[in-house]
Amino acid sequence: MPAKSSKTPRRATHSLEQILSTAIEILDREGSKGLTLRRLAGELGGGLGSIYWYVDGKDEMLSLACDALVGRALVAAETHTSDGPALETDDPVIVEAIGDLRRTAMALFDQTQIHPWLAPQLHAQGAATPNSLRYWERLGRPLARIGLTPTQQFNGSTALSGYVTGVAAEMSAQDLHADPHRPKAERLDEIVSQWLASDPDEFSWLHSMADEFRRHDDDEQFAAGLDLLLGGLVRQALARSTDRD
Amino acid sequence: MPAKSSKTPRRATHSLEQILSTAIEILDREGSKGLTLRRLAGELGGGLGSIYWYVDGKDEMLSLACDALVGRALVAAETHTSDGPALETDDPVIVEAIGDLRRTAMALFDQTQIHPWLAPQLHAQGAATPNSLRYWERLGRPLARIGLTPTQQFNGSTALSGYVTGVAAEMSAQDLHADPHRPKAERLDEIVSQWLASDPDEFSWLHSMADEFRRHDDDEQFAAGLDLLLGGLVRQALARSTDRD
DNA sequence: ACCTGAACACCGTTCAAGT
DNA sequence: ACCTGAACACCGTTCAAGT
Numbered sequence: 001m002p003a004k005s006s007k008t009p010r011r012a013t014h015s016l017e018q019i020l021s022t023a024i025e026i027l028d029r030e031g032s033k034g035l036t037l038r039r040l041a042g043e044l045g046g047g048l049g050s051i052y053w054y055v056d057g058k059d060e061m062l063s064l065a066c067d068a069l070v071g072r073a074l075v076a077a078e079t080h081t082s083d084g085p086a087l088e089t090d091d092p093v094i095v096e097a098i099g100d101l102r103r104t105a106m107a108l109f110d111q112t113q114i115h116p117w118l119a120p121q122l123h124a125q126g127a128a129t130p131n132s133l134r135y136w137e138r139l140g141r142p143l144a145r146i147g148l149t150p151t152q153q154f155n156g157s158t159a160l161s162g163y164v165t166g167v168a169a170e171m172s173a174q175d176l177h178a179d180p181h182r183p184k185a186e187r188l189d190e191i192v193s194q195w196l197a198s199d200p201d202e203f204s205w206l207h208s209m210a211d212e213f214r215r216h217d218d219d220e221q222f223a224a225g226l227d228l229l230l231g232g233l234v235r236q237a238l239a240r241s242t243d244r245d
Numbered sequence: 246m247p248a249k250s251s252k253t254p255r256r257a258t259h260s261l262e263q264i265l266s267t268a269i270e271i272l273d274r275e276g277s278k279g280l281t282l283r284r285l286a287g288e289l290g291g292g293l294g295s296i297y298w299y300v301d302g303k304d305e306m307l308s309l310a311c312d313a314l315v316g317r318a319l320v321a322a323e324t325h326t327s328d329g330p331a332l333e334t335d336d337p338v339i340v341e342a343i344g345d346l347r348r349t350a351m352a353l354f355d356q357t358q359i360h361p362w363l364a365p366q367l368h369a370q371g372a373a374t375p376n377s378l379r380y381w382e383r384l385g386r387p388l389a390r391i392g393l394t395p396t397q398q399f400n401g402s403t404a405l406s407g408y409v410t411g412v413a414a415e416m417s418a419q420d421l422h423a424d425p426h427r428p429k430a431e432r433l434d435e436i437v438s439q440w441l442a443s444d445p446d447e448f449s450w451l452h453s454m455a456d457e458f459r460r461h462d463d464d465e466q467f468a469a470g471l472d473l474l475l476g477g478l479v480r481q482a483l484a485r486s487t488d489r490d
Numbered sequence: 491a492c493c494t495g496a497a498c499a500c501c502g503t504t505c506a507a508g509t
Numbered sequence: 510a511c512c513t514g515a516a517c518a519c520c521g522t523t524c525a526a527g528t
Contacts, residue, residue, distance in 0.1 A: 011493055011528070032369075037521065047494040049523080054492095058521065123365045123411075124277075126418030128436075133443065133451065140450040152469075153450075154457040158412065159470025166368075166411015167403065173371030191373075198378065205385040205398075206378065212399040224397075225404025231480070232473030256509070256512055282502065292513040294504080299511095303502065 012046030016054045019044065020065050024115065027065065031176060032117045035062075059125070066121055067129035069111045074134055077107035085227040087234055094237055097142035098230050104138050105164050109222055112168035116176055119169035136161060146237040156233050163229055171218050188214050257291030261299045264289065265310050269360065272310065276421060277362045280307075304370065311366055312374035314356045319379055322352035330472040332479055339482055342387035343475050349383050350409050354467050357413035361421055364414035381406060391482040401478050408474055416463050433459050 022043050026035050037058060041048045055061045084099050112119040122132075139160050143153040178187050192210045200207050267288050271280050282303060286293045300306045329344050357364040367377075384405050388398040423432050437455045445452050 013492085036519090038519095048521095049495070050493045052522075120365065120368045123368055123414035123418060126421050128439075133440075133448065137448050137450050140454065144450060144453070150454065150457050154454055154461060155466050155469035156473070158415065158466060159408070159473060162412030162415045162470065163404070163408045164411070166409070166414065167407030169368035169411065169414075170403065170407045173368060176371050194373070195378070203378065203382050205382050205389055208389070209385065209395065209399055212395050216399065221400050221403060224400035225407065225474070228401070228404060228474050228477030228481075229470070232476045235476070236473075258511085281500090283500095293502095294514070295512045297503075 012044060012050065014044060014046060014050060014054060016064075019051060019054055019061070020068055023061060024065050024068070027117045028115055032121065062121060063125050063127060063129055066118060066125065067131045069115060069118055070108065070122075070129070070131040070135055073104075073108040073111045074131060074138065076110065077104040077138065080107060085231070088231075089234065089238060091241075094146050094234060097146045098234060100142045101139065101160065101230060101233075102226065104135070105160060105226055106223070108135065108164050109168055109219075112165070112172060113218065116172040119165050119172050120176075122165050123169060143233065146233070147240050148233070148236055149240070152233075152236055156229075156236075159229060160226075163225065167222055167225060171222075185214075257289060257295065259289060259291060259295060259299060261309075264296060264299055264306070265313055268306060269310050269313070272362045273360055277366065307366055308370050308372055308374055311363060311370065312376045314360060314363055315353065315367075315374070315376040315380055318349075318353040318356045319376060319383065321355065322349040322383065325352060330476070333476075334479065334483060339391050339479060342391045343479060345387045346384065346405065346475060346478075347471065349380070350405060350471055351468070353380065353409050354413055354464075357410070357417060358463065361417040364410050364417050365421075367410050368414060388478065391478070392485050393478070393481055394485070397478075397481055401474075401481075404474060405471075408470065412467055412470060416467075430459075 019040070023035060023040055026040060026043065037051055038048055041051060044051075051061070055064065080103050084095075084102050087095060087098060089095070128136075136157060139157040140153055143156045148156060174187075174191070192213055195203065195206050195213075196210060198206070264285070268280060268285055271285060271288065282296055283293055286296060289296075296306070300309065325348050329340075329347050332340060332343060334340070373381075381402060384402040385398055388401045393401060419432075419436070437458055440448065440451050440458075441455060443451070
């Protein structure tokens with residue numbers, strides 16, 4: 001413990017975890033455009049350049065932040081439980097595998113709801129980070145277990161991960177540019193009233209969805225589409241197993 | 246025709262369409278980060294500030310560019326044909342509706358393949374542009390025609406549009422940071438060899454997908470997942486119609 | 491080994507001035 | 510009505526200098 005007090009200003013001390021967690025805090029609070037290296041340095045109480053000792057640049061920092069959150073999703077996927085949809089089968093292998101997929105997908109979706117910048121950011125950066133690969137692996141294994149062909153496994157896994165981040169990004173986008181202090185119901189109302197101002201002939205279907213949109217719950221909406229995909233995968237599995245019989 | 250020649254430099258003349266189309270050209274050529282207002286002004290042969298007479302800023306310009314491409318997808322969706330998957334029914338209403346959805350989804354996917362920056366950009370900007378609303382309307386109407394409940398229509402339409410842009414963004418991301426001059430097969434090989442360097446126990450499934458990944462075709466992969474969703478929607482429709490019988 | 495902050499080469503946006 | 514480009518307030522990144 002150096003107890004030597006002096007007039008020279010204290011030098012700040014950082015760590016990669018500390019940098020990433022306050023970066024995530026800023027992103028959650030101010031959005032993607034609100035994260036600035038200067039602001040981050042200020043919040044860390046240090047100098048601008050020191051960040052570059054831990055990280056190669058802003059892009060790598062964002063990539064690491066995403067990877068950390070995908071990591072949290074992986075942890076949550078192992079602990080969470082979920083009641084899945086009614087399946088066409090009670091084959092325990094299939095029921096367990098589909099439940100696993102559902103938990104995995106839901107866990108990442110949850111993270112994108114907590115961190116609205118996450119889904120678009122995951123798409124903006126293509127690099128396959130370690131936890132993204134683990135996530136993909138976690139989507140693939142159950143598909144192999146239920147007996148799909150390699151092509152079906154491959155297509156199914158990318159369909160699932162594309163669906164998760166796609167719908168998540170779609171939902172985040174509505175919150176992204178909105179004032180976070182206004183209650184959610186008010187924001188939905190405002191969006192709906194914009195629809196209703198559009199041509200009721202050209203947008204007749206959209207108009208018919210106004211109530212639906214006001215009532216909707218993001219989690220249920222996400223789960224509903226997910227179950228369409230999972231149901232399709234179950235059918236592929238069942239078609240295969242009757243082939244073999 | 247003013248034939249008066251003079252020593253004073255010619256003033257450039259712009260139009261919104263011209264600005265958007267050269268902006269799209271630059272985006273296609275150089276990617277999202279390559280588009281700069283200064284570069285755009287240079288390529289237009291004019292001054293930097295004049296762009297602001299036509300457009301409120303860079304964000305609006307990107308939004309308009311996206312909207313234009315969604316517009317092209319809408320046009321293509323009406324002219325293209327596609328052979329859909331084998332359905333569980335030959336109800337002409339359902340067959341026609343599913344074919345319509347398939348064409349619409351494919352048409353936007355095609356645009357995202359031509360313009361790799363499009364899918365991530367669509368997600369980054371939440372604002373519902375005119376053609377995005379038309380696109381959504383085009384996804385919703387067929388779902389109403391086949392007799393789904395309003396909630397099913399709503400969830401189904403957002404699942405479809407989330408899937409389309411999600412998978413599209415996923416695929417674009419692989420090309421985004423890659424050297425576009427190298428042949429596609431080489432790039433795939435390089436990605437696969439990175440996988441194979443990972444732990445074969447932790448990533449056993451991923452390793453088993455190496456060949457699949459090398460062989461895969463983005464269009465087929467996209468269509469396969471799309472058909473999972475469409476198949477699920479057909480089943481919902483059939484379940485409803487037997488309820489009524 | 492780790493931190494600092496001035497300096498550099500960029501951005502998007504604004505605006506007084508032009509035609 | 511439309512265009513221009515200097516000026517402004519930012520960025521991310523680099524690096525010589527510090528501890």
